[in-house]
Amino acid sequence: MSINRRDFLKVAGVAAGSALLPNLTVRAAPAAAADESIGMLYDATICVGCNACTNACRDWNGTDPEPDERGTYDAPKELSADTWTMIQLYQGEGEYSFVKRQCMHCIDPACVSGCPVQALEKTADGPVTYDAERCIGCRYCMYACPFHVPRFEWDAVIPVIAKCTLCADRLSQGIGGPNCAEWCPTGALVWGKRANLVAEAESRIAAEPDRYVDYIYGKEDAGGTSVLYLSGVSFDKIGFENLGARPIPELSEGTANIVLPGIILGGPIVLGLIRWVAKRGGWEESWPV
Amino acid sequence: MASLTGMFRKNTLPRSFWPLAALTLLAVGLSIYRLVVGLGPTTNMSDHYPWGIWITVDLFLIPIAGAAFTVSLISFFFGYEDYRTVLRPAVVAGFLGYAVVGILLFLDIGRWPQFYNIFAPGYINLHSFLEEISLCVTLYVIILTLEVLPIFLERTKWEKNIRWIERGIYIVAGTGILLSTLHQSSLGSMFLLMTHKLHPLWYTPALPVLFFLQAGYTGLGATAIAITLIWRSKGLPVNRLLVRRIGQAMGINLLLYVFLKIGDWMGAGEIPLLLKPDAFGWIAWLELGIGILVPLAILFTRFVRHSQGPFWAGVFAIMGTFINRLVITWVGLAEPSPLPYFPSWIEILITVGLVAGAFLVYDRIIYAFRLLPEKPETRQ
Structure with missing residues (x-):
């Protein structure tokens, strides 16, 4: 048996007589536009783990520090409603690496696709932004995100979703780039036009092939992200899954484009046919029976 | 509508009525509490x-x-x-x-x-x-x-x-x-x-x-x-x-x-x-x-x-x-x-209480309205 899942579902679909209607809505091809929009490049081989980015983020966005038990140092363990970016340490045998966490600002984001009320939006500037006035707090974005990024303000009575905004306000007002990138003292984190960042990453790998894993995470992963990563250790070790090159929302939105018009247009016909073939009854002419 | 007025008369209530009603009321109270204080403290x-x-x-x-x-x-x-x-x-x-x-x-x-x-x-x-x-x-x-x-x-x-x-x-x-x-x-x-x-x-x-x-x-x-x-x-x-x-x-x-x-x-x-x-x-x-x-x-x-x-x-x-x-x-x-x-116990009690409420209401609806076929011996 060498049928794959796709073939099986095709056969099953035809057998079930499902009518494949042409897609009524056409998915935008945002990849080209994204290359002209703003992104960031993080080079884990340069980062010294100083956490200046975390503090710059708190400074601009007004989030509260998460101190350790002794209360002497801001020491968040993972992303939270208060911590939109942070540095984590990976330690392996004879190797280590820092890794910065924040929203990847996908080119075709699953959170935006899933949000029922369009509270999340991929803007032309590059950032994926959030609008609390729209949000109903369903938390579907948290499950949809393949990078485990959106966080919820659990302790608030009327909570908001919290995540990195790529400093969309700074970008749109022309104040400057994302505050974390502006404050990075080592140059491990830079911001700019995505196309330029990809070129920069490629030239760094070409110049020092021994220093890097020959891969730019985010260039094509999950359809591409606006935040790009370079690393000296393999990406799975610093928490980056192999997500494939297709955008996450593709299957879901493709299904929606078939199912919605299919059932709304085809449903009444099928029901009518059932009734016509069955030709039973006549007893139920009045309700309640 | 005679049956409706008799819906909560004592001798028509099943024995399960009061326990179910207590669970439902508890769930209503806890639901209000959840809306007032948020999800963090309650779940x-x-x-x-x-x-x-x-x-x-x-x-x-x-x-x-x-x-x-x-x-x-x-x-x-x-x-x-x-x-x-x-x-x-x-x-x-x-x-x-x-x-x-x-x-x-x-x-x-x-x-x-x-x-x-x-x-x-x-x-x-x-x-x-x-x-x-x-x-x-x-x-x-x-x-x-x-x-x-x-x-x-x-x-x-x-x-x-x-x-x-x-x-x-x-x-x-x-x-x-x-x-x-x-x-x-x-x-x-x-x-x-x-x-x-x-x-x-x-x-x-x-x-x-x-x-x-x-x-x-x-x-x-x-x-x-x-x-x-x-x-x-x-x-x-x-x-x-x-x-x-x-x-x-x-x-x-x-x-x-x-x-x-x-x-x-x-x-x-x-x-x-x-x-x-x-x-x-x-x-x-x-x-x-x-x-x-x-x-x-x-x-x-x-x-x-x-x-x-x-x-x-x-x-x-x-x-x-x-x-x-x-x-x-x-x-x-x-x-x-x-x-x-x-x-959490609040999550569980709200769930149990709401389901209990549904059973309770269903039982009273069966009592008050014509939901089930009539019994053969009472058929006119």
């Missing part, structure tokens, strides 16, 4: 488990309440006349089931004061299956209200005001069936975005079809259980031919489901995952055995003719559906986390 949900027991229960109750959908489809469109006796109880049960789901969803969303955003034209995202579910379930509750109104207003002075529902019942019921088809399948489609999170034994592009078929047999199973229990408790003669027919319809659904499920596993090359001795392998076997193979063994053998055959097939199928929805909404969807999730 055990966290950034690693953004959805808890309420979502699991929603996804489990919706296919059970789908009884209203399957029974309407079979009686109105397939035209099986003997289903008429279960049409009223199924539609009212569906209405109450969806009411519980609606309340739980309202409690679950964090920013409940602006819940109406899901209906705001400029906000609606039709690419989101969650939005589609929200819209379909809301419209379906309206349809169910139209379907139950004639039952509640029967023999009252308002009866003539709702004749239009009775005349247009095919359009009303047909719309309800389409909305059910949409949201029952969309519950599965909702997980299509979670390609990299849901366990591969449960994740498949066929999720919408699987959820739809599962709603079919789960609703029918619930109907078989309800007939057996309610009819018995009210001393009504059980129409064994009808029960067997329901069992057979359930069997056809189950067969399609198991064909698709196993075919999908084979097509995706996931059979080795079933044979791996880890927790997920065992759960998959448990779900397949209890929820599908046992009911099939009952429904496709002579046991289907036994008066309690379809009843037990329904019990096992519903247990299987519960395991399935539990894995898909919780166990198989876990984010990497240092802390396991277990519902």
Whole structure:
């Protein structure tokens, strides 16, 4: 048996007589536009783990520090409603690496696709932004995100979703780039036009092939992200899954484009046919029976 | 309306009334508390488990309440006349089931004061299956209200005001069936975005079809259980031919489901995952055995003719559906986390209390309105 899942579902679909209607809505091809929009490049081989980015983020966005038990140092363990970016340490045998966490600002984001009320939006500037006035707090974005990024303000009575905004306000007002990138003292984190960042990453790998894993995470992963990563250790070790090159929302939105018009247009016909073939009854002419 | 006034007279109340009423009142109080203080202090949900027991229960109750959908489809469109006796109880049960789901969803969303955003034209995202579910379930509750109104207003002075529902019942019921088809399948489609999170034994592009078929047999199973229990408790003669027919319809659904499920596993090359001795392998076997193979063994053998055959097939199928929805909404969807999730006592008591309330109201509706066929000895 060498049928794959796709073939099986095709056969099953035809057998079930499902009518494949042409897609009524056409998915935008945002990849080209994204290359002209703003992104960031993080080079884990340069980062010294100083956490200046975390503090710059708190400074601009007004989030509260998460101190350790002794209360002497801001020491968040993972992303939270208060911590939109942070540095984590990976330690392996004879190797280590820092890794910065924040929203990847996908080119075709699953959170935006899933949000029922369009509270999340991929803007032309590059950032994926959030609008609390729209949000109903369903938390579907948290499950949809393949990078485990959106966080919820659990302790608030009327909570908001919290995540990195790529400093969309700074970008749109022309104040400057994302505050974390502006404050990075080592140059491990830079911001700019995505196309330029990809070129920069490629030239760094070409110049020092021994220093890097020959891969730019985010260039094509999950359809591409606006935040790009370079690393000296393999990406799975610093928490980056192999997500494939297709955008996450593709299957879901493709299904929606078939199912919605299919059932709304085809449903009444099928029901009518059932009734016509069955030709039973006549007893139920009045309700309640 | 004489029966309505007697609804809460002491000698008509069943013994279960006061315990159920106490649970319901407790749940109402705790629900208000949750809305006032927020989700953090009242639930055990966290950034690693953004959805808890309420979502699991929603996804489990919706296919059970789908009884209203399957029974309407079979009686109105397939035209099986003997289903008429279960049409009223199924539609009212569906209405109450969806009411519980609606309340739980309202409690679950964090920013409940602006819940109406899901209906705001400029906000609606039709690419989101969650939005589609929200819209379909809301419209379906309206349809169910139209379907139950004639039952509640029967023999009252308002009866003539709702004749239009009775005349247009095919359009009303047909719309309800389409909305059910949409949201029952969309519950599965909702997980299509979670390609990299849901366990591969449960994740498949066929999720919408699987959820739809599962709603079919789960609703029918619930109907078989309800007939057996309610009819018995009210001393009504059980129409064994009808029960067997329901069992057979359930069997056809189950067969399609198991064909698709196993075919999908084979097509995706996931059979080795079933044979791996880890927790997920065992759960998959448990779900397949209890929820599908046992009911099939009952429904496709002579046991289907036994008066309690379809009843037990329904019990096992519903247990299987519960395991399935539990894995898909919780166990198989876990984010990497240092802390396991277990519902808080407030989450549990609200869930139990709301379901208790639904049972209580259902019992009183059976008492006050003509839901069940009349007893043969009292027939005039």
